[in-house]
Amino acid sequence: MSSRTNVTAKRLMDACELLLCKAHALEELTARRNAIRVQATPSRAELVDILPGLVESFAWGWCVTLIFGLLYNFFAPRWR
Known part of the structure; x- marks a missing residue:
């Protein structure tokens, strides 16, 4: 039972890490787009x-x- 819990916890941690990496990449992309827009005149x-x-x-x-x-x-x- 303990090893099954560890596998589940490991999978959950991996999924969370992947989700956080994707969110961070999206934030960087949004920040770059905003920086490009700031330099342009509306x-x-x-x-x-x-x-x-x-x-x-x-x-x-x-x-x-x-x-x-x-x-x-x-x-x-x-x-x-």
């Missing part, structure tokens, strides 16, 4: 693709600010 199409996300983030920021600002102004005087 095209007009890429900037247009980013614009809706920026607008949405700005709108959500103001929405959260208004809600929490109103809540703070409502509850702050009651706690003093």
Whole structure:
């Protein structure tokens, strides 16, 4: 039973090591691609693709600010 457990543990460790090596290789590839992109200037199409996300983030920021600002102004005087 003990040798069977050792074989299973060895196989599991080998599988984990292989998975970690593949993940590390993928991280290196992604890092290299990002480094290449950083040196390139974004095209007009890429900037247009980013614009809706920026607008949405700005709108959500103001929405959260208004809600929490109103809540703070409502509850702050009651706690003093």
